[in-house]
Amino acid sequence: MNCEEFEGYISLYIDDEIDDDSRISFKNHMEQCKECEQKYQKVFETVSLCRDLEEFELPDEFASAIIKKVKRESPLKSLFRSFTVKKFYEKGMWKAVASTAAIIVFILIVVSNSNLLNYKADGSSEAQEDIGILSEGALPSENTQYYTDNVVESAQEPGIIKRSMPFEKEEELLNNMDLSNPNKKLIRRAAVQLEVEKLDEKFNEIFQTVESKGGYVENSTVWTSTTTTGPQKMSNLILRVPEQRFDEILFFIEKMGDIKSKSIIGDDKTLEYIDLQARMRNMELQEQKLLGILDKASNVQEILEIMREVSSIRSEIESMTAQLKNWDNLVQYSTINLDMSEITSSKKGINTKSYEGLLGKVSEAFILSVNKLIDIGALVLIYIGSIVPIILLIAVIIAIIFILYRVLTYREQK
Amino acid sequence: MEYNEKDIIEKCKLGDNNAFEILIKNYDKKVYNMIYRIMGNKEDALDLTQEVFIKVYKGISTFRGDSSFSTWLYRLATNTCFDENRKKKNKKTHSLDKPIETEYGEFKRDLRDDTYNPDEMLIKKEIQNLVQKAISMLPEEQRVMIVLRDIQGFTYKEISEILQCSMGTVKSRISRGRLALKNILESLEEPFFKNYV
Missing domain, CATH: 1.10.287 (Helix Hairpins)
Structure with missing residues (x-):
C-alpha cells in the first residue's frame, strides 16, 4: 500500500468498514510511514471533534407550535399550498403556462381569421343581409303577392304540366308545345338552383344579360348563411324574360355553375283564356x-x-x-326563379381526375388522403375553436380562486 | 406511555394530533441538530425543522413503511436542506449575510456566558464554533456526509438509504469530506492539531 492508497483507507479504517487484508497492510504502512500516521491522527482527531459537537435544545413549545400551525391548515388549503405562486415561479411552471397561453392565442387568431368561430352544427341560422328589392318599372309593375297567389291557384288547375329531370327532354317538349300554336297561352316558369364560384360577379353578369335581352329583375336578394363549413353567400333572383328569349337565357344561366336542381313548369292557359x-x-x-x-x-x-x-x-x-x-303578361314574360349559392374553390380540394395507370392510381390515392387530412385538420381547428371560450372561462375561474387564496393566506400571515 | 412507533404513525395517518405531537417530540432534537449542522445557522434550522414536520404531517399518509420511518424523515430533512440551499444560491446576498449575522450572534452569547464559565468551557465553545465554521465551508455533498456520519452517527448503510445513493458513493464522499475538513481545520489560524499530535 502506498501513501496515496493509504489516504483513501483512512476513513474506512476509522469506521471499521475495511476488510481484513486491507487492515493489515494499512497498519503496516502506518508503522513505516510517519507522515501517513500523522495524517491518520489528524483525520481521527477531526472525526472526534465532530463527534464532540454539542447538541442544541429546541424551544420547549416547539412541538405544540407545529401542532397549532398544522391545525389551522384546512385540507383545501393544504391542497392549494402545493400550487402557491412562489412555487409557481421557482418550479419554472410559468414557462409552461406562458407557452400554453401563447398557443391558445395563436389558435384563437387562426380560428378567428378563418371565420370558423361562426361555426354552427346545423347551419340553420342565417344572417340575412337583404340588398333590397330591385324592381324595374319597365312594365306594369308586378306585385309579388299577386304572383304567389297565382302560383297557388295555377298549381291546383288541371292544365298544369310539371316535370323534373331529365332536363333536355322536357325542354324539347315545352318548345314543341309552344311553337305549334302561336295563339297558345302558355305561362312558363323555371326554378333553377346553382352552385357558383364568385357569386357577386355571376350575379352582376346575369343582371346585365337579362336587361340587355329585354327582360327585367323582379326581385333580388343576397344574403350570407352560416353553415358547417363557414359562411356561405347566397342569392335569390326572380327574373322576368320575354317568352321568345326564355330558352336562350335559361341556357345562359345554366352555364354559370353547377346545377343542383332545375324544374320548368308550363302552365297552359289557352282554354281558360278563350273561355x-x-x-x-x-x-x-x-x-x-x-x-x-x-x-x-x-x-x-x-x-x-x-x-x-x-x-x-x-x-x-x-x-x-x-x-x-x-x-298576357305572364305569357309574354316568362319567370325564372334562380337560387345561387357560392362555393369556395378550396373546398373542392385537388382534382383527382386525369391520372392513369398504376402511378396515377398511387398519386390519386395520395391526393385523396391529403384532401382527407385537410378536411380533418379543418374539423380539428373548428373543434378547438369551439372549445376556446370554455377554456378561457375555466382559466378565469382558476385565476380568481388563486387570487382569493393568496389574499387569504397573506392576511393570515399578518 | 410506551412509545410504539407503528401505532403512533397509524394514529397520525388518521389525523390524531396528540400522536403527531409525540412523534415530533421523539425526533425534533435530532432533526433540528442535523439541519443546523448542514445549514450552519440556527434561525434557518428552526424554520426548516418546522417545515420538515409540517411536510411530515401532510405526507404521512403517503408513507408506506417500505423503509423505516426515521430514514424517511431524515431523507425529507436533507432534501429540505438541499432545496433551501438551492433557493439561497438564487439570492446570493442572503447567503452571504446570514452566516455572518449568526456567527456574530453566537459570539455575543459566548461573551455573556464567560462571566461565569471557566476558561476551559470557553475554549471548548470556541473550538466548536470553529469546527462548525469549517463544516460550513465544505461542499454540500461532503458536508451532509460528515453531519450524518460523524455528528449524527448513522452507519454507512443508513446514510445510503437516507440519501438514496450507493455504498461506494457514501464511502468515497465520507473519505473526501473528512480529508477536506482536516485540511480546512489545518488552514485555520488556530493550531488545532498541535495538542494531539
Missing part, C-alpha cells in the same frame, strides 16, 4: 242590351234597377280584363 274572352264578350253584349233598355225606361224605379244591373256587369268585365292582361 274568359267569350264570357267577356257575352257580358259586353248584355251591357249593350241593358243600355238599350235603359233608353226605353219610363219611371225612376226601372231606371235605377237597370243601372244597378249595368254597374255589376261593368265591374265583372273589368276584373276579367285585368285577368286577361295579367295572363
